[in-house]
Every structure is written in structure tokens, then in C-alpha cells.
Amino acid sequence: MEKVAISLAGVEQHRAHFRLGPIDLDIPEGYVTAIIGPNGSGKSSTFRLLLDLSKPDAGQMSILGHPVGQGDDRSWKRQIGYLQEESDYLDNSIRGSEKATFIRKWYAEWDVNLYQDLLRRFEVDDSIKLGKMSKGMRRKFELALVIAHKPKLLLLDEPSSGLDPIAWRSMIDILHRYMEPGDRTILMASHIIDEVRRLADYIVFMARGQILGKYEKDELFERWHVLYVPAANDSDRGKLLTMPGVIEVELAGVGMYRIVSEDAPQTEEALQAAQFTIGSRQAMQLDEILQVLMQRGVYA
Numbered sequence: 320m321e322k323v324a325i326s327l328a329g330v331e332q333h334r335a336h337f338r339l340g341p342i343d344l345d346i347p348e349g350y351v352t353a354i355i356g357p358n359g360s361g362k363s364s365t366f367r368l369l370l371d372l373s374k375p376d377a378g379q380m381s382i383l384g385h386p387v388g389q390g391d392d393r394s395w396k397r398q399i400g401y402l403q404e405e406s407d408y409l410d411n412s413i414r415g416s417e418k419a420t421f422i423r424k425w426y427a428e429w430d431v432n433l434y435q436d437l438l439r440r441f442e443v444d445d446s447i448k449l450g451k452m453s454k455g456m457r458r459k460f461e462l463a464l465v466i467a468h469k470p471k472l473l474l475l476d477e478p479s480s481g482l483d484p485i486a487w488r489s490m491i492d493i494l495h496r497y498m499e500p501g502d503r504t505i506l507m508a509s510h511i512i513d514e515v516r517r518l519a520d521y522i523v524f525m526a527r528g529q530i531l532g533k534y535e536k537d538e539l540f541e542r543w544h545v546l547y548v549p550a551a552n553d554s555d556r557g558k559l560l561t562m563p564g565v566i567e568v569e570l571a572g573v574g575m576y577r578i579v580s581e582d583a584p585q586t587e588e589a590l591q592a593a594q595f596t597i598g599s600r601q602a603m604q605l606d607e608i609l610q611v612l613m614q615r616g617v618y619a
């Protein structure tokens with residue numbers, strides 16, 4: 320059985336205008352899991368809860384086998400690299416190198432060669448004050464900082480925010496290399512579909528404080544398809560709706576139905592058995608799948 324790096328069980332947080340959870344979610348060790356969801360869906364709030372930077376109103380969490388919010392958390396927090404969504408502007412007046420000197424004292428595993436290599440690859444000059452770095456430069460510096468102590472777990476909140484396309488490619492490459500030892504884990508939040516496609520092994524969809532589903536990426540793309548099916552009459556719609564995997568059926572032009580399926584192989588089998596012909600098929604994009612899940616309204 321797969322080892323679990325992060326576990327949330329019945330986690331809730333109640334705020335005046337926002338309710339997070341209940342969240343039940345296991346993040347497997349050794350893989351990249353990406354959370355995607357619209358603005359305000361609770362991705363950053365979940366990261367803050369995991370790091371004990373805010374408290375839940377219900378539920379339990381564990382990271383790397385340690386319960387969150389209990390006892391001395393210094394030893395397991397040293398095994399985590401956390402890149403928060405926004406830079407800490409209290410650091411604006413210090414140089415990158417000063418911040419690195421401060422941070423490295425915390426981490427026995429700090430690898431000065433790796434740190435220098437990451438700065439070189441990102442073309443970041445750490446002698447510049449953090450407040451004087453451009454947004455993208457600062458993001459790259461912060462990425463180098465969270466990776467240089469070789470954490471077991473990376474929590475990345477919108478890591479590519481502000482990166483240009485070249486820096487973005489470097490980041491993808493650096494994160495792939497980070498995962499090479501095989502026992503490391505990344506949990507990331509991202510709005511960048513291409514980034515999720517390239518990096519993630521598992522995808523978690525989130526909206527309005529709720530988890531809408533967790534899927535293995537390749538399986539998701541194999542199963543979630545749009546199928547176009549010519550149909551003779553209106554009563555065919557009813558038949559199509561009852562087929563396995565079918566979520567939506569709508570008219571797409573005269574005599575042509577557009578079917579959204581979350582299990583295309585099964586739907587196709589049923590279509591063929593019922594003598595329908597399949598005009599065309601296409602795999603759905605992540606944002607389309609998110610939209611369907613949100614419309615389905617699987618909210619508590």
C-alpha cells in the first residue's frame with residue numbers, strides 16, 4: 320500500500336464569510352499532487368492549516384506521520400519546504416544572501432552547492448535586497464531557498480506566480496529533479512493547467528472550501544472525454560443520460576449530441592451495444608473537468 324505523506328480527516332474551519340471543509344484527503348508519498356480550484360476555494364487556507372499557521376475548528380491532520388498542532392513541531396517542520404503565495408514583505412530590507420544565511424542555520428541538510436546551483440540556473444543575484452528584486456526574481460529566489468535544504472516534502476502555493484516562460488521551464492525542470500530520489504513529495508496549488516499537466520501525478524479539484532475529487536492524472540485524461548454522437552430523435556437523449564459514466568448530454572447542432580463522460584471506455588461500450596455511432600471524441604482539459612464538477616455541485 321502507498322505511504323501517505325499528508326492526511327486530513329474531517330478538517331473544518333469556519334470563518335464569518337467562508338467555510339472550509341469538511342476535508343478528507345490523503346496525499347501519497349513519493350508523488351506530485353496538484354490542487355486546482357478557482358480563486359477563494361480554500362487552497363491557501365488548507366496549506367496554512369497544514370503548517371499549523373491557523374487552527375481548524377474540527378478534524379485531524381498529520382504530516383510525514385506527525386500529528387499537526389500537537390507537541391514540538393520543529394523536527395518535522397525542518398523536513399518541509401513551504402513556498403507561500405505572497406512574499407514576506409517584512410524581509411524587504413535584507414539581501415537575499417542575508418536571508419539565506421539566516422535560513423540555513425535552521426536546516427542541518429542545507430546544501431550550499433545546491434543553493435548556488437539553483438541561483439545560477441534561475442539567474443538570480445542574491446546580493447540584491449529582497450525589496451529591490453523583481454517579482455519573478457524574488458519568486459525564483461524563494462524557490463531556491465525552499466529546495467536548498469532538501470526537504471522531504473514541498474508545499475508550493477502557486478509556485479510559478481510571476482515567472483517568465485524561460486524561468487517557468489527551469490522551475491519545471493528543477494522540480495522534476497527534486498523528485499528524482501523517489502521518496503519526496505510535492506503538494507502544490509496551481510492555476511496553470513500546463514504546469515499541472517507536466518508535474519502532477521495526482522490532481523485534486525477544490526471549490527468553495529470543498530474537495531470535489533482526487534484523481535490519478537493519466538486515468539483522468541483517459542476517462543474524461545467529450546463524445547459526439549449522432550442521434551435520430553429526442554428520446555435518444557434520455558437513453559444517453561442513463562449510460563454508464565455519462566454526466567451531461569446536450570444538443571450540439573442538428574441531430575448531434577455532445578456527451579460529457581467521466582468514464583469514456585464504459586460509455587463507448589454502452590453506446591456501441593445500443594447501436595449508436597461515435598462521431599468523434601476528445602479528452603477534456605482540466606479546467607473543463609473542474610467546471611463540470613462544480614456544476615454537479617458536490618458540496619456538503
Ligand SMILES: Nc1ncnc2c1ncn2[C@@H]1O[C@H](COP(=O)(O)OP(=O)(O)OP(=O)(O)O)[C@@H](O)[C@H]1O
Binds near residue numbers: 337363
Ligand atoms: N466569493 C468570494 N468573494 C470574496 N472572497 C471570497 C469569496 N469566496 C471565498 N473568499 C475568501 O477566500 C478565502 C479563501 O481563500 P484562499 O486564499 O484559501 O483560497 P485560494 O483557493 O488559495 O484562492 P486563490 O486562488 O485566489 O489564491 C476565504 O477566507 C474567503 O474570505
